[in-house]
Amino acid sequence: MPTIDWKKIAVTSHVSIREAMKVLDVTAMQIVVISAENDTLVGTLTDGDIRRALLAGCTLESAVEEAMNVQPAYGLNTESEIRWRTKMQSKGLRHLPIVDVNKKLVSLFYLKRDVIQGHKNPxxxxxxxxxxxxxxxxxxxxxxxxxxxxxxxxxxxxxxxxxxxxxxxxxxxxxxxxxxxxxxxxxxxxxxxxxxxxxxxxxxxxxxxxxxxxxxxxxxxxxxxxxxxxxxxxxxxxxxxxxxxxxxxxxxxxxxxxxxxxxxxxxxxxxxxxxxxxxxxxxxxxxxxxxxxxxxxxxxxxxxxxxxxxxxxxxxxxxxxxxxxxxxxxxxxxxxxxxxxxxxxxxxxxxx
Incomplete structure (x- = not known):
């Protein structure tokens, strides 16, 4: 099952966007999860979130909380992998944070990136x-x-x-x-x-x-x-x-x-x-x-x-x-x- 330890891609909401970008670059997972001190999920941050925030007036030194998605999709650890995949497909996602009933992070489920094929875009x-x-x-x-x-x-x-x-x-x-x-x-x-x-x-x-x-x-x-x-x-x-x-x-x-x-x-x-x-x-x-x-x-x-x-x-x-x-x-x-x-x-x- 393609999952990853969520702590490898996690930051708190008070770190800067620049620091979160370093996590994106190092992990190459295309997503950062934002966690509270009690390990609960409070948001997610992607490349697109960062670019939209910059257009809205944020800088790379702004806090992640100004750019993150505060209503991210997530899956429950009591649900099946099929249920997770269905949810991701309906929302066009490649990554899905997995939480327990108290919304505490358990892992990150992701779809493996396909071998790069030639894009049709000239x-x-x-x-x-x-x-x-x-x-x-x-x-x-x-x-x-x-x-x-x-x-x-x-x-x-x-x-x-x-x-x-x-x-x-x-x-x-x-x-x-x-x-x-x-x-x-x-x-x-x-x-x-x-x-x-x-x-x-x-x-x-x-x-x-x-x-x-x-x-x-x-x-x-x-x-x-x-x-x-x-x-x-x-x-x-x-x-x-x-x-x-x-x-x-x-x-x-x-x-x-x-x-x-x-x-x-x-x-x-x-x-x-x-x-x-x-x-x-x-x-x-x-x-x-x-x-x-x-x-x-x-x-x-x-x-x-x-x-x-x-x-x-x-x-x-x-x-x-x-x-x-x-x-x-x-x-x-x-x-x-x-x-x-x-x-x-x-x-x-x-x-x-």
């Missing part, structure tokens, strides 16, 4: 940029082919995506694109299929989508100059769960004002906030799209993803945000490239 990589801010390095080499550690940026992110079970790729190329085609070929070396979409003119991060075939499944669009450990399966699950036309990955960006900020009501000072920190979400260059979204926009020449999202919003189509909690680096300028060289050994060298 991954579209946008690789046609000129890389002007990275000159002179990009005068003869396209930015996705610049090496971080001992591999091109694109190869590092490709291998991370392949590890997640994605097998169908579309490379949208323009500037020095033949170097990319020569290096990656048809993808056989990675056990995948790579299709090439050649832009005769630079079409932008969304304009090239008009050149793609019609997809039957939700698909990923991603800039090719990123280093990230993003969980694309979680992104697609989030996208479907919220029935979005497009879901943009977002990253928290904080700005601290180095002065005391004076707030007014008419001409009267209401308060002075010393060196406040303002939090914003910025686009991370990674998107999940539903095939139907493409039929709602008009592609004509250069067209970028922010414009596409704005057009969909103006037509009242659901556009969502997926906060990244994983490593992410946009290699837009030379300092970013230099930082990526430092980060590589910690985040990628040991797994690739």
């Amino acid at each position: 991954v579209v990589m946008m690789l046609g940029g000129l890389g002007m801010r990275m000159r002179p390095l990009t005068e003869t080499v396209p930015k996705p082919m610049l090496k971080v550690g001992n591999k091109p940026i694109l190869e590092i992110i490709l291998e991370h995506i392949v590890e997640q079970g994605f097998v169908e790729f579309y490379f949208c190329i323009n500037y020095l694109g033949e170097q990319i085609r020569t290096h990656f070929g048809d993808g056989e070396r990675w056990g995948i299929k790579i299709h090439y979409v050649e832009e005769q003119n630079r079409l932008g991060t969304a304009g090239a989508l008009a050149l793609l075939p019609e997809f039957e499944h939700d698909f990923i669009v991603m800039n090719g100059d990123l280093l990230t450990k993003v969980d694309l399966v979680a992104l697609l699950n989030f996208h479907r769960e919220h029935a979005n036309s497009i879901t943009a990955c977002v990253r928290e960006y904080s700005q601290q004002v180095p002065y005391g900020v004076v707030e007014f009501s008419d001409t009267k000072v209401t308060q002075i906030v010393e060196k406040p920190v303002y939090r914003h979400f910025v686009s991370a260059g990674i998107y999940a799209l539903s095939p139907s979204a493409l039929g709602q926009v008009s592609f004509s020449g250069y067209y970028d993803m922010p414009s596409m999202m704005t057009d969909l919003l103006n037509q009242n189509y659901p556009v969502g945000g997926f906060p990244l909690t994983e490593y992410w680096m946009d290699i837009g300028q030379m300092p970013d490239f230099e930082q990526a060289q430092i980060d590589y050994s910690h985040h990628f060298a040991q797994t690739l």
Whole structure:
């Protein structure tokens, strides 16, 4: 019977979200149970719960109780395994805390993860940029082919995506694109299929989508100059769960004002906030799209993803945000490239 000692995946409600994420990472069980001092179940926390909490204004230092599901499904230890499975199937769950009649935790029942099969969701990589801010390095080499550690940026992110079970790729190329085609070929070396979409003119991060075939499944669009450990399966699950036309990955960006900020009501000072920190979400260059979204926009020449999202919003189509909690680096300028060289050994060298 696939169960696990609940104490291995348990935290109290007062620990930070960051600490709970460490438990998620170490156990790889995709769930944390929240227990009281008397071992009773008070909630559960999943990856999706964390991302929704961040969108609602929490930070990684917020207490778990601000993000947890306070009405989790659970099974009784007096029930049969068939009953547990039925409950999980009806709610679309992979994990079920098991408790006794006093709601004290006994174990965690889970469905074993299947061997990774090839996802049917295509991954579209946008690789046609000129890389002007990275000159002179990009005068003869396209930015996705610049090496971080001992591999091109694109190869590092490709291998991370392949590890997640994605097998169908579309490379949208323009500037020095033949170097990319020569290096990656048809993808056989990675056990995948790579299709090439050649832009005769630079079409932008969304304009090239008009050149793609019609997809039957939700698909990923991603800039090719990123280093990230993003969980694309979680992104697609989030996208479907919220029935979005497009879901943009977002990253928290904080700005601290180095002065005391004076707030007014008419001409009267209401308060002075010393060196406040303002939090914003910025686009991370990674998107999940539903095939139907493409039929709602008009592609004509250069067209970028922010414009596409704005057009969909103006037509009242659901556009969502997926906060990244994983490593992410946009290699837009030379300092970013230099930082990526430092980060590589910690985040990628040991797994690739």
